Amino acid sequence: MDLGAYRQPGVMPTIVLDLEGVVPLYRQIADGVRGLIAGGRLGEGDTLPSVRKLGGMLGVNLNTVAKAYRVLAEEGVVELRHGAAARVLAPPPPEDARPLDEEAARQLVDAVGKLKVRGASEDAVREVFEGAMGRFYEEGAGR
Amino acid sequence: MSGFVAQVCGGLSVIATFAVVEWLARSSTPERVFQIALGRARTRADDARVRRVRVVNLACAVAALVGVLAPLPPGLALGLTLGATSLAVGWLLVEMGLLVRTIELEDLPTRFAVSLEEPPSARDYVSMPLQVANVLAVVLPTIVFAWVVRSLPSAVPLHWDLAGHVDRVGPPAAAWSLGAVMLFDLLLLWGIVYAVAKERWALPPGDASRYVALSTERRTLIVRLVEWVILLANAGIGVGWGGTALGVAMGGDALPGLAAVAAVSAVLASAACLLPLVVYVPKLRKVSDALRAEAGTEVLGTRRAGWRWGGIVYFAPDDPALFVPKRVGIGVTLNMARPLAWVVLGGAILIPLVISAIAAR
Numbered sequence: 001m002d003l004g005a006y007r008q009p010g011v012m013p014t015i016v017l018d019l020e021g022v023v024p025l026y027r028q029i030a031d032g033v034r035g036l037i038a039g040g041r042l043g044e045g046d047t048l049p050s051v052r053k054l055g056g057m058l059g060v061n062l063n064t065v066a067k068a069y070r071v072l073a074e075e076g077v078v079e080l081r082h083g084a085a086a087r088v089l090a091p092p093p094p095e096d097a098r099p100l101d102e103e104a105a106r107q108l109v110d111a112v113g114k115l116k117v118r119g120a121s122e123d124a125v126r127e128v129f130e131g132a133m134g135r136f137y138e139e140g141a142g143r
Numbered sequence: 144m145s146g147f148v149a150q151v152c153g154g155l156s157v158i159a160t161f162a163v164v165e166w167l168a169r170s171s172t173p174e175r176v177f178q179i180a181l182g183r184a185r186t187r188a189d190d191a192r193v194r195r196v197r198v199v200n201l202a203c204a205v206a207a208l209v210g211v212l213a214p215l216p217p218g219l220a221l222g223l224t225l226g227a228t229s230l231a232v233g234w235l236l237v238e239m240g241l242l243v244r245t246i247e248l249e250d251l252p253t254r255f256a257v258s259l260e261e262p263p264s265a266r267d268y269v270s271m272p273l274q275v276a277n278v279l280a281v282v283l284p285t286i287v288f289a290w291v292v293r294s295l296p297s298a299v300p301l302h303w304d305l306a307g308h309v310d311r312v313g314p315p316a317a318a319w320s321l322g323a324v325m326l327f328d329l330l331l332l333w334g335i336v337y338a339v340a341k342e343r344w345a346l347p348p349g350d351a352s353r354y355v356a357l358s359t360e361r362r363t364l365i366v367r368l369v370e371w372v373i374l375l376a377n378a379g380i381g382v383g384w385g386g387t388a389l390g391v392a393m394g395g396d397a398l399p400g401l402a403a404v405a406a407v408s409a410v411l412a413s414a415a416c417l418l419p420l421v422v423y424v425p426k427l428r429k430v431s432d433a434l435r436a437e438a439g440t441e442v443l444g445t446r447r448a449g450w451r452w453g454g455i456v457y458f459a460p461d462d463p464a465l466f467v468p469k470r471v472g473i474g475v476t477l478n479m480a481r482p483l484a485w486v487v488l489g490g491a492i493l494i495p496l497v498i499s500a501i502a503a504r
Contacts, residue, residue, distance in 0.1 A: 014256040016348045019446065021254070036259070049259060058257050059343060059444055059462050 013041040017058055025060055029068035034077055037088055038136045047085035048078060152409035153211040153224060159413035160228045161204035164235050166421060168196045177239050178424060179471060180431070182247035192238050203231035217310070243453045243471055249440050251447045255345040265340035268363050273370040277332060280377040281325045284385035288322065291392040299391050320502030321384040325377045327494055332373040334487075336366050338466045338475045345444025347437065354437050361430045361441075365474055368423040375415035383408035427473050442470045449478070 015032030017025065036042045048054070051069065055062040069086050072078045078086045100108070115125050167177050174181060176189045177196075209215075210223030295315040302311035339362045347354050386404030434441045442450075445467050449459025454470040460480040465487075469476045477484035 012346075012351070013259045014346065014348075014351070015259065016254065016256045019253040042259075054259075056463050057259075057344070059345070059446075059464055061461065061463070 015058065017060070026064045026067040026071065029054075029058065029060070029065060030071040033068070033072060034075075037077060037091075042088050044088055044090040046088045048088070050085060149405075150211055152405055154208060155409045155413045157204060157207040157211060157224065157228060159416045160207075160231060161200060163416050163420060164200040164231055165197060166417070167235065168193050168200070170425070174432075175428065176242055177235070178428060178473070179239065179242060179246065180435070182249055188245070189242070192242060196235050196238050199234045200231045203227040203234075207231075243455060246453065246471070248450065248454045248470065249435065251445070251450075252347075252439050252443065253447065254348055255443045256348045256351060257345055257444070258351075262344040263340070263359060263362075265336050267359075268339060268366040269336055270367060270370060273367070273374060277329060277370060277374050277377065280374055280381050281322075281329050284325070284381035285322050287385035288318065288388050291388050292316065292318075294392050295388065296391075315388070317502060318384060318388065320498055321380055323498045323501075324495070325380050325384075327498065328373050328377050328380075331491070332369055334491075335369045335475070339365055342466045342468055342475050343442075343444045343464045347443065354434065357430055357434050357437060361427065361434065361468075364423055364427045364430060368419045368427070371419040371423070372415050375411050375418065379408045379411035379415060382411060424473065431473065440470075442468050445470075449480070 013036050015029060015036070017028050017032070019025075021028065023031075033042070033048065042048075048069070049057065051062050051065045055065045058065070069078065069080060073080045073086070076089060076092075079089050080086050099105070112125060170178060171185075171189075171193050173185050176185065176193060181189070204227070207224045207227035210220045210227065213220070215223070292315050297314060298312050299315045299318075300309040300311070301313045301317055302309070342362070344358075346358075382404060386408070390404060431441055445457065445464070446459040446462050449457050449462060450470055451458055455472075456479060457467055457470070457476055458479045462478055462480070464478050465481050465483055466475050467478060468474075477487060479485070
């Protein structure tokens with residue numbers, strides 16, 4: 001039996017869900033798809049599973065998946081096309097040495113602040129942050 | 144058909160039933176009783192349960208064999224045999240039901256991963272030679288019967304009692320019901336393969352390669368088990384059906400060939416009960432234990448609140464899945480919150496009833 005990608009650890013594009021997590025499911029799905037795109041597992045022009053299909057695979061309501069796709073479309077990450085599969089859009093060109101815009105910077109600072117308030121250690125936060133940088137920014141990340 | 148062959152066939156069925164129940168009782172381990180994972184330490188109450196099942200089973204098997212072998216009036220013999228074997232199986236089922244109420248279900252993880260890749264399909268799980276054999280097991284006896292049915296007399300023996308006397312005579316076309324039963328068996332096989340392939344496919348977060356391998360092996364084993372059971376059962380029916388029709392067409396119902404046909408048919412049917420269980424259930428149990436060790440459960444991705452009645456029934460309105468792995472026992476089960484689940488269940492129960500009702504007319 002040929003299981004293709006299933007045989008190789010780390011190759012499968014997966015979305016992790018926590019049914020009882022504090023983050024709403026539509027955001028977990030949107031975060032999962034965004035993570036796959038940022039990590040290079042899904043590239044420009046790749047199509048996403050249909051709402052019905054992904055809902056069935058994840059075991060969640062179709063409206064939840066549709067909401068996640070709308071969030072991604074509003075962010076300009078994917079393009080929703082009527083009657084066709086959602087498609088991953090080309091990322092904007094990297095803006096060298098330019099600072100983050102205000103909203104993006106605020107989100108990052110908020111995230112670190114939240115962790116500090118919840119008692120996370122500096123080393124732990126730094127480790128996760130560096131892991132994410134490696135996953136999304138280093139050469140050939142996620143391939 | 145001679146009384147001796149009828150006794151051999153009846154005796155084989157009794158022994159096969161006894162062996163299945165005895166095997167299920169004796170295969171108990173410190174972690175599992177009747178192949179059901181306890182989720183807790185095995186207690187004296189569990190040992191007593193196993194002992195009770197074995198004692199009742201033995202007593203019932205002796206009574207059923209008396210029914211087959213002793214020179215009793217036919218009605219009494221049949222009643223004793225059927226009553227005793229039903230009691231043995233019924234007792235086991237009741238003890239299993241009571242046991243399930245005492246088991247401790249594993250804590251179901253709420254975090255899991257889902258792959259965007261297409262999961263393996265039904266084709267990845269089936270064995271082509273067994274599928275071909277399954278189709279032939281239905282097609283060949285059908286051709287034989289269709290070929291001889293016209294040359295049969297207008298009234299043929301349709302059923303024999305335990306003493307080997309014909310107790311039902313009717314038009315040969317009535318025997319088509321056996322073909323219908325075999326066709327139903329084949330559709331049931333394909334239905335189960337489809338259900339196994341469409342079952343919820345969730346993975347543990349992180350490196351899931353071992354879980355994927357185990358999960359795939361579990362599904363392959365379930366499909367293989369059902370392929371063998373249906374093949375042997377249908378071969379048993381097919382040999383009896385086609386063989387008897389041929390025998391009657393070639394001259395009466397007292398031919399030695401007819402007796403041999405009945406014996407082969409009974410052996411195949413007995414093998415259908417026993418062999419796949421003994422071969423595949425222990426393998427499935429090992430895979431199931433490994434899956435639990437790997438991910439904490441075999442039912443990753445299902446809703447905790449959906450498992451009712453000690454984990455036997457799955458009813459989760461917020462889960463779109465129709466098929467999910469069983470939480471207790473081995474195999475696939477339905478999400479009873481989906482209306483389609485009731486259609487599937489109703490069909491699986493009603494179709495055999497309709498076939499027997501038509502056949503009994």
